Each structure stands twice: as structure tokens, then as C-alpha cells.
Amino acid sequence: MFTNGRLSESPHLPMAQSQLPSPLYSSPFDIDPNSRSQSDTAVLDHGTNKEDIERSSESTTALPLDPFHFRDSLKTQHQLRDLRRRRHGRKLEKYHSNQNNLINSLLKSIEDHNGEAQEEQNAARLQVKIAVWASLIANLSLCVLQMYAAISALSLSLFATGIDSVFDIGSNVLLLWVHHKARSLDWNKWPVGGARLETVGNIVYGFLYVQLLSKIDFVHGLTAHRMSSVNLVVIVESVRDLVTHTRGSVKDFHLPSILAVASALLVKLLLFLYCLSLRKNSSQVQVLWEDHRNDLFINAFGILMSTGGSKLRWFLDPTGAIIIALGVIIAWGRTIYDQFELLAGKSAPPDVLKLLAYKVLTFHEDIDKIDTVRAYHSGPDFFVEVDIVMDLETPLWKAHDIGQHLQDQIEALPRVDRAFVHIDYETLHAPEHRKL
Structure with a gap:
């Protein structure tokens, strides 16, 4: 249970003797205001007049930096x-x-958290732009190169890698458009901003990847003209090739095709390494980094299986195509699931909840209790709900100013999109926002 001068034996915050896991989402934090030691008392006074805290930074009250x-x-x-x-x-x-x-x-401090995040973003702004545009230009070039390799070699494994490169272009274009759209939305029409637009875009793109109305002429003459999955069609064609194969023990080896995909592998490796250190500064780069990482495995495996089908056993090539197509379907299915979790309001990680609980608890001496701390995804960032308890006799102006200032400080934290602070004077009521 949390108190504003004492922390009882609880696993919610780190103490000298024990690790403190994540706070409970809706549990009262009992406080004994009289238990605060002399060293834990507030160091600044609010002042004798009722001047608004929002208009006077000198009227802020703060507890010691490390009260526990x-x-x-x-x-x-x-x-x-x-x-x-x-x-x-x-x-x-x-x-x-x-x-x-x-x-x-x-x-x-909250200022340090926010300042460090801003410094990292500002320092990486140009590098992020380079990563996005370099990935787009590279994917355009590699798409042509890999489709040439697949058609020239008549290799199902290389064809599976070529399909992935085609969709990489769509992914890059969608990311650019969504990022621009999210920053230019009309706030009157979209009051919560465009933070969730990128998540929606990822889900839409994932479904387009899995389900596509297309007419595709494959290397062995199969034509699919129906609502179907491109990668599922690759699997079907590969199985058909395994069943109906009548040629020799190995396929013809086409060196230029292998070299083309190998060059694509090298470019993807360079982009992967470049985006590695930038992925935490931009959700765009995070998606691109994951895409380059996946392409490394896809292209490397495609080269191995296509070469194996030419040098060792013919069935390695269609088998490789099946494995690649299944891997792409599973990877995108997982991506769609993860994005749905963000839109559905998945809880924030335990460390985020611990940080929020501690910052609220030590924010102001007039906060007697913390009734509830919640943080959950609303897109890539978090919505935060905090219920605090103050003395019944606290003046309205003071309760409002403390709550408003706390809300502003929470929203200044990195990855917090919006915060809501509710003020009460007791904890015996039923939990808020619970429909029975």
C-alpha cells in the first residue's frame, strides 16, 4: 500500500530488500499522513494566497528527491x-x-526523462529521414532485381523472396503517407490526434498482404484469379511442383540470379545495421528495421534453397518456397495481432506503471493516497489514468491546480499520449468506469 511519507511492505516499488513488480491497476494505497519523518516533509511552501499554480511556478511543492x-x-x-x-x-x-x-x-525527474527523449529525437531526426528514404529507394531497386532473378532462374524460392520485395515497397510508401497524415490531421475532426493512424495503417497493410485480389502468372504457368493469398498460392504451386515433377534430379543453375539476390542480401544487411541504433527513436524506423531483419533471413534462405535445388536435389527449391511463404504469413499474422493489441488497449509494461506510481506518489505533499494507476496503449503510445485522494478540506482551487499540474507532468513523459487525473477525497467508493 502506498503512503505519501511511508511505503509499507509492498511489492509495487523497489525497496532496499525486495524487487517491486508492477502496481495493481485498481487498488487503494493506504496512507498515514502522520507517519512522514521530518526529513520527508515538503521543502517548498504553496504560499499564503490562492494564486494559481499554473500561473506561478514558484508555488510548486515538491517532496525530497529520494524520500524512500x-x-x-x-x-x-x-x-x-x-x-x-x-x-x-x-x-x-x-x-x-x-x-x-x-x-x-x-x-x-520528469523533466530529465522528457529532455533526454527530446535530445535523442532531435539528434536522430536527419538519420531517421535518411533511413526512411534509403529504405524506399533500395526496395524499389531490389524489387526489380529480385523479380528478374526469380523469372530468369524459374526458381520458386527466389519467386517467394521477390513477392516479399514487392510488398516492401508498399510498406515504405504506406509508412511515409501515414506519418505525414498523422501530423496534418484536423484536430477538430480528430480530437485525439493521429497517433493511432500508424497502427491502423499497419493492420490494413497486413490484411492487404495476406488477402489480395490478383491475377498472377507463375513461372510454371499457373494463373490465380480470385480472392486469395499470394503466399498461399506460392505454397500451392510449390506443392504442385513437388507432386508433378518429371524433370531431372536437379534444376538448371542460373548464376546471375543468385548474384542478384546476394546483392539484395548485402544491401538489406547494411540497412539493417543502419536502422539498428535508430529504431528506438522512431516507430517508422522500428518497422523498417524489423522488415530488413526479416528480409535477411528470407533472402539468405532463398539463395540456399535455390542453389540446393540446382546443385543437390531438385525438391529443395519448392520446399524452400513453401517454408519462406509460411514464414511470411506467420510473421505478418503476428504483426497484425500485435497491432490489434495496441488498438484494443493492452496494458503498459510493468516498468511504466512503476514509474507512474512513484512519480504520482512523490509529486505533492497534499496527495494523501493513490487510488488507481492505469496505463494502456492507444496506438503506439499510452493513455494514463490516475485517481488520487486529497483531504476533504482541500480548497477547490488548490485541488484543481495540483491535479492539472500533475496531468501536464505525466503527459510530458516519453510515450505518454494523454493523461487523465481524477481527484477524490476517499477510497471506499466502487471503482470508476466499471459497468456492473
Whole structure:
């Protein structure tokens, strides 16, 4: 249970003796205001007049930086090295390293969190733009190259990699359009902004990838003209080739096709490495990084199976096409599922909930209790709901100003799209927003 000067034996925040997992979403945090020690009292006064906190930064009240003495629980590098030498010490070292990171995150001010995130984004802005446009130009070129390789070699494995390269172009174009659209939406028509538009775009694109109305002439003459999955048709054609094969023990080897796909593999490797360090600064680059990573496996496996079908056994080529097509379908199915989770309101990770609970608890001395802390996805970022409890006699102007300032501070945190702060004077009521 949380109190504003004391934290009882609870696993919700890191303490000197125990790890504190994620806070409960809707549980009262009991407080004994009289239990605060002298060192834990507020250091600034609100002032004698009722001047609005929003208009006077000098009227803010703050608790000490580390009122619960979490810093005492930090492990030094020497202690971590000692732990590593023990039996099963690596797990202990990882545990305490994670605890160190959590404590440092809790003790860092909201301004520092926001400032560091802004600095990283500003520093990476040009690099992000280069990553997006380089990926688009590369995918346009590689699409032509890989389709040439597939048609020239009459290889089902290379054809499966070529299909993936065609959809890479669509993915890049969609990401560019969605990013531009999200920043230019009419706020009167879309009051919550365009943060969720990218998630919707990813879902739509995933369905287009899986289900496509197309007419495709395949390398062995099969024509599909119906609502079907491109990769499923590749699987069907590969199975048909396995069943009806009447040629020799191996296929003809076409070196230019292999070299073409190998060059595509090299380009994808360079793009993968370039996007690796930028993926945390942009959701666009994160998607591109995942795409390049998947293409590395797809192209490498396609080269191996196509070459194996030419040099070892003919059936390796259609078998490789089946495996690649199944892998693409599974990967996109997982992507669609993950994106639906974000739109459906999946809970934020435990570390985010811990950070929010701690920041709310230590925000102001007049916050007596925390009734509820919730954070959940609304697209790639989070919506946050906080219910705080203040004394019944707290003036309305003061309760409003504290709640408003807390809301503004929470919304300043990285990845927080919107915050809602509700103020109450007791915790005995039924949970809010629960339909019975």
C-alpha cells in the first residue's frame, strides 16, 4: 500500500530488500499522513494566497528527491562483479542490474526523462529521414532485381523472396503517407490526434498482404484469379511442383540470379545495421528495421534453397518456397495481432506503471493516497489514468491546480499520449468506469 511519507511492505516499488513488480491497476494505497519523518516533509511552501499554480511556478511543492531511500539499494559495479562470480551469478547480476535501472529511472525527474527523449529525437531526426528514404529507394531497386532473378532462374524460392520485395515497397510508401497524415490531421475532426493512424495503417497493410485480389502468372504457368493469398498460392504451386515433377534430379543453375539476390542480401544487411541504433527513436524506423531483419533471413534462405535445388536435389527449391511463404504469413499474422493489441488497449509494461506510481506518489505533499494507476496503449503510445485522494478540506482551487499540474507532468513523459487525473477525497467508493 502506498503512503505519501511511508511505503509499507509492498511489492509495487523497489525497496532496499525486495524487487517491486508492477502496481495493481485498481487498488487503494493506504496512507498515514502522520507517519512522514521530518526529513520527508515538503521543502517548498504553496504560499499564503490562492494564486494559481499554473500561473506561478514558484508555488510548486515538491517532496525530497529520494524520500524512500531507494538509492541505498543500488548495487555498485564491484558488487555486480562479485555476484557474477557466484554459482548462477549471472541471473543475480541481471536481476540487480535491472533493479539499478529501475531505481535510476524512478529517481530521475520528469523533466530529465522528457529532455533526454527530446535530445535523442532531435539528434536522430536527419538519420531517421535518411533511413526512411534509403529504405524506399533500395526496395524499389531490389524489387526489380529480385523479380528478374526469380523469372530468369524459374526458381520458386527466389519467386517467394521477390513477392516479399514487392510488398516492401508498399510498406515504405504506406509508412511515409501515414506519418505525414498523422501530423496534418484536423484536430477538430480528430480530437485525439493521429497517433493511432500508424497502427491502423499497419493492420490494413497486413490484411492487404495476406488477402489480395490478383491475377498472377507463375513461372510454371499457373494463373490465380480470385480472392486469395499470394503466399498461399506460392505454397500451392510449390506443392504442385513437388507432386508433378518429371524433370531431372536437379534444376538448371542460373548464376546471375543468385548474384542478384546476394546483392539484395548485402544491401538489406547494411540497412539493417543502419536502422539498428535508430529504431528506438522512431516507430517508422522500428518497422523498417524489423522488415530488413526479416528480409535477411528470407533472402539468405532463398539463395540456399535455390542453389540446393540446382546443385543437390531438385525438391529443395519448392520446399524452400513453401517454408519462406509460411514464414511470411506467420510473421505478418503476428504483426497484425500485435497491432490489434495496441488498438484494443493492452496494458503498459510493468516498468511504466512503476514509474507512474512513484512519480504520482512523490509529486505533492497534499496527495494523501493513490487510488488507481492505469496505463494502456492507444496506438503506439499510452493513455494514463490516475485517481488520487486529497483531504476533504482541500480548497477547490488548490485541488484543481495540483491535479492539472500533475496531468501536464505525466503527459510530458516519453510515450505518454494523454493523461487523465481524477481527484477524490476517499477510497471506499466502487471503482470508476466499471459497468456492473
